[in-house]
Amino acid sequence: MDNLMYALDLLGVAVFATSGALKASQKQMDLFGFVLLATVTGIGGGTLRDLLLGIRPVFWVAQVEYLGICAALAVVVFFVAHRLRSRQNWLVWADAVGLATFCIVGSQVALTVGTPVAVAVLMGVMTATFGGVIRDVLCGEIPLILHREVYATAAALGALVYVAVLSATSSETLSTALAFVVALTARGAGIAFKLSLPSYKKKN
Amino acid sequence: MDNLMYALDLLGVAVFATSGALKASQKQMDLFGFVLLATVTGIGGGTLRDLLLGIRPVFWVAQVEYLGICAALAVVVFFVAHRLRSRQNWLVWADAVGLATFCIVGSQVALTVGTPVAVAVLMGVMTATFGGVIRDVLCGEIPLILHREVYATAAALGALVYVAVLSATSSETLSTALAFVVALTARGAGIAFKLSLPSYKKKN
């Protein structure tokens, strides 16, 4: 299970890094811009989580492979982005896998250092979404997740299921598997049916 | 005094969270956007303070009621914002109470961990203003406090008075009371008389 989570975690970083690099291509940045955006998008959520929880140094200082993945993907995308962009479809789905992984990893890390469950759920959501928030802010856009889409909600559902099942069964395997399925299904439904939360409407 | 400060602190968080949620209603975000903006605005300043001072984990990881207040107010505002917006007047004044509280709490926390007084004053200002800065940046706007208004200045005055009176008298009660009155009066004067610092003008 640990190995599977590690593999999914790397996959999540890779997918988010790719989405950051694709954003850089939209903005016609230079190679450094690609590397920077890919890196902050890939590791930004987990970094904020570690900072807030007081885990130091943050995870990628000890595990350099995370930085390597982000930088390598940025370079690849820099040269092949014109191809990837016509295949954004599979990226959206891979991104859903990243989301489902990160909301579990984030909750896991929080519980490991002994936070209350409400904080663990928040850390799950934050790990899964905050990289994208930084990406959008750096590009001068209002973060996507603040607008309508079943995205953060899917992460929250995954984190909730993970925390709830774990405290009920103490089974790391079961809680991880269930949470992964729930988050992926919720996000997948959002993609497939274009679901979104109702947004605030002015009443006159 | 401790109980009073705690009550005011919660009030400050509540008021700032409400202002974040109101901003979300202006931008017509979804419910998640309301919760996120309310939370970062309510606890953002204190979070940055704790990070910079090396207090770990940050305050709301141990005291979950802060997150609860932010989330609850976001939901309330989502459903009643059309009413609140016609009553922004009392919000501005409640916000002034939050400002006056947070500049004291920020300085207090800094002195507790033994920082120099200049840093304590800065932490007071930061605690009182940074939540709003994050709120505005996430909404794609230049932070309000960078423009003209007696806001950060009121927080700076409050923090200065707190630190000065405390070092002169060693009385927590007296320094807190005086600082609160000064910060609230300065901010109140700014609101009532529409005072602002002079801004830079191009000279040709």
Added chain:
Amino acid sequence: MDNLMYALDLLGVAVFATSGALKASQKQMDLFGFVLLATVTGIGGGTLRDLLLGIRPVFWVAQVEYLGICAALAVVVFFVAHRLRSRQNWLVWADAVGLATFCIVGSQVALTVGTPVAVAVLMGVMTATFGGVIRDVLCGEIPLILHREVYATAAALGALVYVAVLSATSSETLSTALAFVVALTARGAGIAFKLSLPSYKKKN
């Protein structure tokens, strides 16, 4: 060498703080805006570095002179910006000195706490560039370094040379001197010849 690095470090902070204050004058902010932008630009990079490395509290909490320099320069620029702006030329070159210093300081600090070399290089780049990133984000602009200019690249070269020469020779003096010359030359060439990295072009 330590004294020289300390002096250059202060110079770097001063130069970056000045660039933040000049930005505030462009945006016609008030005096508080000048102080805030000068401070985040001057110390933002080193602050993020310390946070990520788990150094607590961050450097300027113990060394208040850094805050003093930023605030003082903000006030000076507030009153003389109309003069400085016609002399931006020397500022660009002084900024290059700051860049060359900060990429070394950042790598040094990272190695001191035992990070892998890849992380040390990243910390060098981050220390040298992140203050400017925050400055631009607060002003509602896409960070300059994400666009085309030999800037972050110069910082990366300097950090690489520092780390490489240090591990080859163990000479702090030699590695610092070489890294400084390389970073300054790279940035200088970028300024003088208007060099920039190739940016991504859409292929149709």
